[in-house]
Amino acid sequence: MRNDEGGHGFPGRRGLILLGWVLLLGTVLVWSALHERRKLLSEFGNEAAILHRLTSQRVDQHDAHMTALSALAAAEGSDRPDLFLDVAATIRRFYPRITAVDLVSLPPSRDYLTTRPGLSEEELATVRDVALASDGALALRAAPGRAGHYLLIKRSPNSDAARFGLALEVDGAALLATESDFWTRPSVTRALLMPDGTLLAGSGPISAPQFEKPLGSVSQPLLLQAGIAPALSDLLPGIRVAGLALLASAVYLVAALGLRQLARARRAERQARLSAQEARLAHASRINALGEMASGMAHELTQPLTAILSQAQAGRHLVERGDTRALAPVMQGIADQAKRASAIMERLRNWSRPNPDTERQSVVGEAVRNVELLLGPEAERNGVTLSADLDPLPLRVRGDPVELEQIIFNLVRNAIEATAGAPRSRVTMSSRRDGAFAVVEVSDSGPGVPAELRARLFEPFVTGRPGGTGLGLALCRRLAERMGGEIDLLAERPETVFRLRLPLAPAALQEAAE
Numbered sequence: 001m002r003n004d005e006g007g008h009g010f011p012g013r014r015g016l017i018l019l020g021w022v023l024l025l026g027t028v029l030v031w032s033a034l035h036e037r038r039k040l041l042s043e044f045g046n047e048a049a050i051l052h053r054l055t056s057q058r059v060d061q062h063d064a065h066m067t068a069l070s071a072l073a074a075a076e077g078s079d080r081p082d083l084f085l086d087v088a089a090t091i092r093r094f095y096p097r098i099t100a101v102d103l104v105s106l107p108p109s110r111d112y113l114t115t116r117p118g119l120s121e122e123e124l125a126t127v128r129d130v131a132l133a134s135d136g137a138l139a140l141r142a143a144p145g146r147a148g149h150y151l152l153i154k155r156s157p158n159s160d161a162a163r164f165g166l167a168l169e170v171d172g173a174a175l176l177a178t179e180s181d182f183w184t185r186p187s188v189t190r191a192l193l194m195p196d197g198t199l200l201a202g203s204g205p206i207s208a209p210q211f212e213k214p215l216g217s218v219s220q221p222l223l224l225q226a227g228i229a230p231a232l233s234d235l236l237p238g239i240r241v242a243g244l245a246l247l248a249s250a251v252y253l254v255a256a257l258g259l260r261q262l263a264r265a266r267r268a269e270r271q272a273r274l275s276a277q278e279a280r281l282a283h284a285s286r287i288n289a290l291g292e293m294a295s296g297m298a299h300e301l302t303q304p305l306t307a308i309l310s311q312a313q314a315g316r317h318l319v320e321r322g323d324t325r326a327l328a329p330v331m332q333g334i335a336d337q338a339k340r341a342s343a344i345m346e347r348l349r350n351w352s353r354p355n356p357d358t359e360r361q362s363v364v365g366e367a368v369r370n371v372e373l374l375l376g377p378e379a380e381r382n383g384v385t386l387s388a389d390l391d392p393l394p395l396r397v398r399g400d401p402v403e404l405e406q407i408i409f410n411l412v413r414n415a416i417e418a419t420a421g422a423p424r425s426r427v428t429m430s431s432r433r434d435g436a437f438a439v440v441e442v443s444d445s446g447p448g449v450p451a452e453l454r455a456r457l458f459e460p461f462v463t464g465r466p467g468g469t470g471l472g473l474a475l476c477r478r479l480a481e482r483m484g485g486e487i488d489l490l491a492e493r494p495e496t497v498f499r500l501r502l503p504l505a506p507a508a509l510q511e512a513a514e
Contacts, residue, residue: 021252028248033235040230041210047182048211048226051190055224056216058097058175062152062168063219065091065098066138070156073103073164081113088115097174099149102167103156104128120144131155131165138219142198148172150200152220172200176224187231193223270373278374281406361505362404364395364431364438371408372429375416379427382420386412389430395438397502399483404502407479407487410472411442411498418446418496436504437485443497449489457489476500 069091072084088101092115103113104127112119119127122144130139130153143149149169155162176192183190191202191209199205200222206212211226372388379386397404412427419425427444449457460474473487480487485502 017256020256021249024252025245025248028244029236029241032240032244033232036235037230040228040234043182044188044210044226044228047180048190048224050180051176051178051183051226052211052213052215052224054178055175055192055222059215059217059220059222061095062098062170063138063217065095066152066154066166066168069101069103069168070154070158070166073166074157084113085115088113097171097177098168099171099174100167100169102127102165102169104131104165104167106131106155106163106165126151127153127165127167131162134158134162140194140220142194143169148200150194150198172222176201185234187234188226188228190224190226193225195221195223274373277370277405280402281374281409360398360400361396361507362399362401364397364404364440364502365390367401367405367408368429368431368440370405371412374409375412378413379416382416383425384416384419385424385426386416387426387428389428391432393433395431395433396505396507397438397483397485398505399502403479403483407476407500408440408442410476411500414472415442415444415446415496415498419444422446433504434501437501438504440500440502441490441497442500443493443495446496448496454489454491458487 069084069088072087084103091101092098100114100116102116102119102123104119104124105111106128110124112124126141126144130141130151132155134153134155136155136158139153141151141153143151146169149171152168152170154166156164156166172192176190182188189203189206191204191206192200193205194200197205202225206225206227209225209227212223214221214223368388368390372386376386408429412429415427419427422445425445427442430441430443432439458473458477460471477487480500480502483502485500487498487500490497490499
């Protein structure tokens with residue numbers, strides 16, 4: 001048994017306190033990380049839906065621009081190139097993602113209008129070929145020589161008599177641009193792809209996107225992809241970790257102090273119960289010791305008192321036959337006092353012997369555990385290892401629990417005193433069932449009982465310990481016999497072993513049989 005307030009238990013307790021704090025902080029951080037991850041995924045879903053809706057609205061605007069520019073080209077043609085270019089420049093100014101507007105005459109003419117410095121042969125050929133092959137629907141093509149850009153092409157007028165090919169060049173990165181700071185996180189990725197998989201914006205196609213959806217446009221069904229892989233810095237920012245650590249430490253400190261106070265209160269309550277029980281055992285021991293002493297005194301004084309009585313009676317008869325009548329009252333007084341002394345001793349003997357309680361029952365395991373709690377500190381102070389090996393069954397016996405504890409208490413205390421100071425000294429208490437009996441053994445690693453004392457060990461006033469009264473073992477035997485049992489010192493054992501055998505209560509025998 002360790003002293004909770006003592007020194008050698010402190011490092012282990014400090015380690016447990018530190019481990020508890022680490023576990024609490026780890027739990028709080030894990031919970032915070034999981035909560036932040038759920039929050040990030042929810043925010044990601046909302047932001048991806050907003051981005052998809054915004055980008056879809058932008059590409060729908062391209063359809064309106066193409067319609068307006070086509071109508072202007074069909075009405076004015078090449079007669080008013082300045083008007084077409086002014087409108088195209090205005091569109092570019094308000095919609096920076098549109099990087100160029102091209103109006104290319106279909107063969108046999110090779111004229112064109114453009115907002116850029118000029119058109120290459122490849123660009124001219126792309127616009128003409130797509131417009132000539134058009135069935136009236138808008139067509140998407142990757143911009144020649146300009147990665148991340150695409151052309152939206154249609155014929156104008158939108159009939160077989162078309163004279164022009166109209167094209168808008170759109171910057172994919174600008175089309176995907178947003179003012180939300182969410183997409184600036186390193187853990188968030190997004191990509192915009194052509195229907196054929198050509199990358200328009202982003203670092204590349206996402207292998208396992210959490211969001212993937214075509215834009216809501218018939219003419220420009222571009223594919224929007226987005227993904228998120230939260231890093232530790234996203235889930236546990238440094239400031240949050242510091243705040244959680246302070247909060248967890250404060251909560252843990254308050255809880256630890258509360259538990260410590262509760263433990264102290266329980267320890268004080270347990271100590272109070274043990275002190276009360278120890279006082280009860282000590283009182284019972286004094287009463288029973290007095291009974292044993294009275295029994296011993298009565299045994300020792302019965303013969304002298306009887307002799308006094310006989311002599312007094314004989315003296316009275318002599319005086320009655322002689323002339324010394326004055327001696328008769330004296331002799332009668334001797335006889336009366338002898339009778340009185342005998343009666344006093346008898347009353348003392350009867351008073352010191354409690355009546356056996358045949359109705360009460362005791363549990364062997366509880367008695368052993370109570371003695372272990374009572375004598376544990378004394379054993380520790382004397383360097384003795386005190387242990388118990390109990391039968392799993394309750395082992396109920398008939399008798400007073402206090403008397404059963406007193407028997408075991410006396411045996412264990414004698415064993416502790418016998419082994420105190422010896423290296424590796426130990427005292428062991430054990431219990432088991434033996435047929436209709438409960439057996440309790442107390443063994444110790446002490447020097448043993450001297451051979452000359454073994455035969456008279458349980459007699460009153462016989463002791464091998466200096467200063468001993470010789471009443472403890474006699475009391476144990478008297479109490480054991482009153483409970484219907486017996487107590488013996490086992491021979492031929494390497495250790496000193498006292499065995500207590502008590503009959504099981506009828507209810508315990510019935511439970512065992514069932």
